[in-house]
Amino acid sequence: MAVGAALLAAALTACSSGSGGSGDSGGDGKGATDKKPMAISVNLAGDQVKAGEPVKVSLAEGKLAQVKVTDTKGGELAGKIADDGKSWTSERNAAPGTEYKVEAQNTESQSANAQFKTTAADKVNKVTIVPGKAIGGIVGVAQPISLVFDNPVKNKAAVEKQLKVTTSNNTEGSWGWFKDHTGNDRVDWRPKEYWKSGTEVKVQMDLNGVDSGSGYFVRDYNTEFKIGKDRRLTVDLDTKKMTVTEDGRTLRTIPVSAGTPGGKKASWSGKMVLMTKEGTIRMDSQTVGLDNAYDKMVDYSMRVTWSGMYIHAAPWNAGNFGRANASSGCVGMSDADAKVLFGESQIGDLVEVTGSGSKGQAEIGNGYGQWNLSWDQWKAKSALTGAPQNG
Structure with missing residues (x-):
């Protein structure tokens, strides 16, 4: 099947009633339900689908009640049904080299399924993370979160949208892009002020399926740490x-x-x-x-x-x-x-x-020199809230 919208219909079995039951229609013995089969279309179809875009499931008639998109390893793409109930869109992109199953149900308890498979990534981008998980989990008050990429990141805003920092005390901070000492692209997260001792930090990098502009990410990353003595x-x-x-x-x-x-x-x-x-x-x-x-x-x-x-x-x-x-x-x-x-x-x-x-002063990427910048200067390095970032 060519890549594109796939129209799928679920075969339904008509309900029948017992003798004299309410399912009778005028006593002529015919089934009471003549519903049309549920039909959905999926924006991704076939086994040669290009990764890097969300999955969208649309309903021809009626309203969606539930959509589930899972891969063969049990991973699930979360998503949201539109206000009019006519479509569902995944929050994340379909990942490279992955087979997906789509299961949809409408408000009348009808169901329809679909499958598709994405092609493997021609080029993979990877991330080196600091602080990693091998340092004991305790760092000082000046430690930034630092991500260095193997390949250039041209789609900086798309990558930054998938990076989430959660702290135990709602610490304010921002991501900033620049070049590492190696010449590779790097993005760091720095608090507005130095960390407070005892702060617990979790970093979630939902990058699987994101196109960096010079290679796809094929996995998610995460790290966590705690701030020690000041x-x-x-x-x-x-x-x-x-x-x-x-x-x-x-x-x-x-x-x-x-x-x-x-x-x-x-x-x-x-x-x-x-x-x-x-x-x-x-x-x-x-x-x-x-x-x-x-x-x-x-x-x-x-x-x-x-x-x-x-x-x-x-x-x-x-x-x-x-x-x-x-x-x-x-x-x-x-x-x-x-x-x-x-x-x-x-x-x-x-x-x-x-x-x-x-x-x-040393360049920012020659270690961690971002503390030499004012807060406004640092925020300007974000691809989302600051000045435009060129690839």
Whole structure:
């Protein structure tokens, strides 16, 4: 059958009555019901249907009472009957490579069925999600929700419509689109203000069947997490000290040595986020464009930018702690201070670098730099409420 509207009729069995029953029509013995069979049309038909659009079921006569569209795995497409009862439309698109069964019933308890199958996606788009489910579920007050896509997202508004954030205290926030450090498209959700400790967050990404413009999504995604203690790390490049606060109370002040001013070795400044706690890692300056400045194993390492700015132990630079900024861009401190800080810090803690001698603020996608934007600037990056987003 060609793709298009399929007219289907349900065969009905006439009701008959017993002798002298009310089903008799004038005593001539004929059945009392001469209803026309129920007929529906479905906008998708056949076994070569292109995915990426909603399912619409229309009724020739009468009114719909119920429509159910399910796949072979038991998944169901939710939908809504129109006010006039003449049609039903699914809330979501038909997914690629899926066989669907349509079951409809009218207000007179008649029924009709249909089937169709969508073709597989030529190209699939996938999502990398932060925070994921493998980090213990607790993050700091500055942690955004971040989605990075394998392939370009040209239909940004269509994708953003399928992303839902639910919080335990109705936290206000917005999605914003930009380029990740990899050059891939990325959309993050940032609260208007920093999260409140104890907030529970759920993210539902109903993307199965959505056309990104350069590939379909073939599954849904979700994640959930909770906001931990309100911990903030503030590095003052002028005093060469880091202040650690919790719930607004100062826990400690740590002598540090940050990046050497005046060139590539200077530190980034502004508001950033503790991205990962990587522990003991090998740091090779050639991987960040600093030639042969260093190549060593470094303890208690916590990443702040993708371009290689860390907070870590730097015992080789002990003479400069609290006295001079003389590192290759990272914020270093003693082994003892780094061990305590590493143990108590959370992924998602705010890291703010102030003072003179930095190389400026990092790009938003070089970590999580959205806190350097005003709320209005951030909202303008939404494909739904902000300025138009080009693919």
